[in-house]
Amino acid sequence: MSTITIRKATLKDIPFLTKTIIEAEKSGTSTLSYSTIFGLNLNEIEQLISEMLLEEVDDCELSISSFLIAEENGVTAASLSGWLENASEIPSSVLKGNLLNYYLPRECFIKAAESAKYTKALHIDYIPNTFQIGAGYVEESFRGRQLLGLLTEELIKGLTAQFPSINEIYAQIFDCNTPSLKTYERAGFEIVSTKISKENDTINYLPSLKKILLKKDIKKSEQKINNLNK
Amino acid sequence: MERTTITEKITPVFRKVLNEASLEITDQLSASDVDNWDSLSHMLLISEIESAFNIKFKLKELNKMKNVGDLISIISTKLEE
Numbered sequence: 528m529s530t531i532t533i534r535k536a537t538l539k540d541i542p543f544l545t546k547t548i549i550e551a552e553k554s555g556t557s558t559l560s561y562s563t564i565f566g567l568n569l570n571e572i573e574q575l576i577s578e579m580l581l582e583e584v585d586d587c588e589l590s591i592s593s594f595l596i597a598e599e600n601g602v603t604a605a606s607l608s609g610w611l612e613n614a615s616e617i618p619s620s621v622l623k624g625n626l627l628n629y630y631l632p633r634e635c636f637i638k639a640a641e642s643a644k645y646t647k648a649l650h651i652d653y654i655p656n657t658f659q660i661g662a663g664y665v666e667e668s669f670r671g672r673q674l675l676g677l678l679t680e681e682l683i684k685g686l687t688a689q690f691p692s693i694n695e696i697y698a699q700i701f702d703c704n705t706p707s708l709k710t711y712e713r714a715g716f717e718i719v720s721t722k723i724s725k726e727n728d729t730i731n732y733l734p735s736l737k738k739i740l741l742k743k744d745i746k747k748s749e750q751k752i753n754n755l756n757k
Numbered sequence: 758m759e760r761t762t763i764t765e766k767i768t769p770v771f772r773k774v775l776n777e778a779s780l781e782i783t784d785q786l787s788a789s790d791v792d793n794w795d796s797l798s799h800m801l802l803i804s805e806i807e808s809a810f811n812i813k814f815k816l817k818e819l820n821k822m823k824n825v826g827d828l829i830s831i832i833s834t835k836l837e838e
Contacts (some may be wrong), residue, residue, distance in 0.1 A: 650795045659815075
C-alpha cells in the first residue's frame with residue numbers, strides 16, 4: 528500500500544532541493560535564470576545552489592529549513608518551501624543576495640549587472656511579516672496526485688503553529704506556470720495582482736513577461752471550511 | 758575611517774546600483790525602505806562596496822546587517838583589522 532508522508536527537509540535532501548529550485552525557476556520553460564543572468568552551465572548551477580543550501584541560512588528561498596518533503600515508501604516525490612518574511616528583521620531577498628555575493632564567481636557579476644534592468648521589471652517585493660511560498664516541484668512519476676496541494680496545506684499548518692499571529696500567505700508565480708496556478712487556486716489562494724514587464728528583453732532572462740501574485744487569508748479560509756462542515 | 762567618510766563613499770554606490778539618483782543614505786535605511794532592492798541588486802551592492810573599500814565580507818557578517826548603520830559599522834571594523 529502506498530502512503531505519502533510529509534517531513535521537514537534535511538541536509539540529505541540537498542540534491543532534490545537543488546532540482547526543485549532549478550525546476551521552479553524554469554516554471555515549465557527551458558529558461559533558467561541562473562544560467563541567463565549569471566552565465567553558468569547546469570553543473571555550475573547545481574554546485575552553486577548546493578553550496579548555498581549547505582550554509583543553512585534560515586528564512587529565505589535558499590534555506591533547507593524552509594522546505595517540506597513528500598515521500599512515498601522512502602522515495603522522494605515532491606518538495607515545497609515557505610517561510611516567514613523578515614523573521615530575523617532581514618528581508619529574504621537580502622539573505623539570498625548575501626549568499627549569491629559570497630558564492631558566485633566574480634566574472635558572473637558583470638553579466639548580472641547587465642540583466643538587472645530586465646529582471647527588476649518583474650520584481651515584486653515580499654511583504655514583511657507574511658508567509659511566503661517559494662520553490663515547489665513534483666517528480667514526473669508522482670504528478671496528478673495533488674502532492675503540491677498537500678504540501679501547501681502542511682506548510683501552512685506548520686508555519687501557523689509556529690507563528691499564530693500571521694494570517695496572510697503569498698505565492699509569486701510566472702503566468703506560464705499553469706499547474707502551480709491551479710494548485711494554489713484549489714488551495715484557496717486568490718490572484719491579488721499581476722506585474723507585466725515593459726522591457727521585452729526580460730524574456731531573454733526569465734520564463735515569462737508576466738508574474739502573478741496570489742494571496743490566501745488563512746483565518747478566512749478556515750472559517751469558510753468550518754461553515755461548510757456545520 | 759570616520760562613519761561620515763564611509764557614508765560619503767557608499768552613497769554613490771547605492772544610488773548607482775539601486776538606480777535612485779536622490780537616495781538619502783541614513784543609518785536606519787534598509788532594504789524594506791527601497792523599491793526594487795531585490796536579491797540581485799543586493800548582491801551587486803555588496804560586491805561594489807567590497808571593491809570600493811578593498812575588503813571581503815564573511816557570510817556571517819553579511820547576515821547580521823539589518824540596515825545601512827550595521828553595514829557602516831562592519832566596514833569600519835574591517836578597515837581597522
